[in-house]
Amino acid sequence: MxxxxxxxxxxxxxxxxxxxxxxxxxxxxxxxxxxxxxxxxxxxxxxxxxxxxxxxxxxxxxxxxxxxxxxxxxxxxxxxxxxxxxVGPTCHTGSDTCWNEENTSNFGFLSQLEKVIEQRRTAGSGDTSYVASLFEKGINKIAQKVGEEAVETVIEAKDNNDELFLYESADLLFHYLILLQAKGFTLKDIEAELQKRHR
The missing domain is CATH 3.10.20.810 (Phosphoribosyl-AMP cyclohydrolase)
Incomplete structure (x- = not known):
């Protein structure tokens, strides 16, 4: 160097x-x-x-x-x-960074999507969005949707239509993010579990 x-x-x-x-x-x-x-x-x-x-x-x-x-x-x-x-905070002020930001993982657009899901989950009865309606129906309906999307993703994986496979994969991931929040978790919790296994 x-x-x-x-x-x-x-x-x-x-x-x-x-x-x-x-x-x-x-x-x-x-x-x-x-x-x-x-x-x-x-x-x-x-x-x-x-x-x-x-x-x-x-x-x-x-x-x-x-x-x-x-x-x-x-x-x-x-x-x-x-x-x-x-090891510990970096800034002399006790902050994680010298820009007073938390040093946590960011998953780009997926982190933005998690925030949108959170906003719609907590918006109250006035929210008529698809996400809000799923949360209103409860954990069983959300889990069922994840199962349905998983099956559809597996079916498309066995075909040769990449466009449909990506479409169903996106549906699966979207509904999985909803399920995570319904259970009180986020992608950061999944990351932590994978890191634990990696060691």
Missing amino acids: KIDFNKNADGLVPAIVQDATTKNVLMLGYMNEEALAKTQETKKVTFYSRSKQRLWTKGEESGNFLNLVDIKNDCDNDTLLISVNP
Whole structure:
């Protein structure tokens, strides 16, 4: 890995720190050659503190270390992307990130869809949406719908029509998200269970 530490007069390059699992950006620090070498040697992320004018290992006082997973440099060789497994909150304020955000998994559009389902589940009797009507009918009806969609997905899997297979797969996943919420769970709970099995 070739890093151009001479691009800036102070010999520092930005180091973007990202959670290796959630992919959330946790903080931004700066490294010189010595900080990078120490990070690679100890496997704990070490920065060069511009205010203290010395090397600084994140967590050296709090115990909230950033355990190194991987380091990549950008196309100009003057910025680092550092993947870590954080121990505790990253920010000195006690927040998970330096942007005061929770460091939790996000599943893109599926997370948005979960929020829509939650809104329609809690909207009350005025909501006439399909989702609200399913919740009104109760857990047995929701579970039945998941079963029906699962059977339809299996049938389409045995055919050669990819469009129909994807359509039924989407129906199955949508109704499964509804079932999860009816049982008081979300995709994060499924992720946690799969991670537990992976170990």
